[in-house]
């Protein structure tokens with residue numbers, strides 16, 4: 001998940017940057033939206049080109065400080081909003097035509113390492129996991145939600161085979177006293193016994209982070225609402241780091257893009273009303289060189305699509321497809 005930084009180093013390393021730049025062509029100028037500003041890796045690379053403007057968003061209030069420095073350097077060419085990207089269509093963009101919108105999902109190294117955010121199973125103390133602009137924390141999820149609800153969250157968001165037994169143990173243990181991060185890791189370790197290559201708590205922590213930050217609806221509405229404000233021939237790019245995110249992005253682009261031509265003798269009409277054009281159905285992944293420089297980039301997958309027409313009510317099938325995941329996210333209404 002710590003996708004943009006070299007491990008054990010403070011050096012900033014934006015994932016798949018060269019590939020993104022070659023897709024969105026900032027050398028030709030234009031207005032770009034960076035939905036996940038983070039440390040500003042993508043934004044700064046775009047702003048190096050003349051005649052570019054960047055509108056950046058990030059839900060983490062800690063990004064405001066970096067954004068302030070960007071503003072001082074780039075003046076009216078740069079705007080920052082401390083907003084969730086599901087609200088991207090609500091930002092004031094004036095008359096600008098949006099040439100590309102980029103999502104770099106997940107968390108930055110500085111967020112994972114920030115003890116106050118408590119995103120990692122290496123954190124100590126109170127459970128938190130809020131990135132910013134949240135309604136509740138991991139503490140409430142683990143100490144208040146019912147056993148069945150926890151099981152569903154772990155099963156669908158973490159795809160953890162021990163979801164049932166872990167959720168049962170959580171409910172039993174929290175009856176004695178409120179659970180913190182170390183208690184939760186202990187419970188998971190006691191169920192899973194020995195650790196494999198990845199930490200025992202990886203999947204359960206992923207599930208809780210996704211739930212606390214409503215990552216499913218953020219991604220789904222982020223894609224839908226950015227499509228609405230993208231100019232015709234504008235490009236939507238998304239870098240994901242785990243299979244659920246990639247499944248959502250892949251389905252969105254594929255289901256709304258032109259059909260592969262079965263035969264060159266068939267008429268073109270069939271493709272005329274398609275929202276997107278896809279250049280490739282396969283994701284772009286980091287090169288060996290990038291993997292050597294930045295090991296955490298190994299799970300990154302970049303997909304992109306070109307918007308071809310303006311369509312209304314295109315989102316119904318997409319929302320339907322992922323309704324189960326959205327339903328599980330809605331369990332938070334019980335908090």
Ligand SMILES: C[S@@+](CC[C@H](N)C(=O)[O-])C[C@H]1O[C@@H](n2cnc3c(N)ncnc32)[C@H](O)[C@@H]1O
Pocket residue numbers: 003004013014015035036037038039040041042043057058059060063083084085086104105106107108131218
């Ligand atoms: C992997 S980092 C992006 C790093 C950035 N590309 C760079 O080069 O510095 C992901 C960022 O997305 C932000 N983020 C995650 N979910 C978000 C959401 N729903 N809305 C806005 N920002 C979000 C996180 O706070 C984090 O700063």
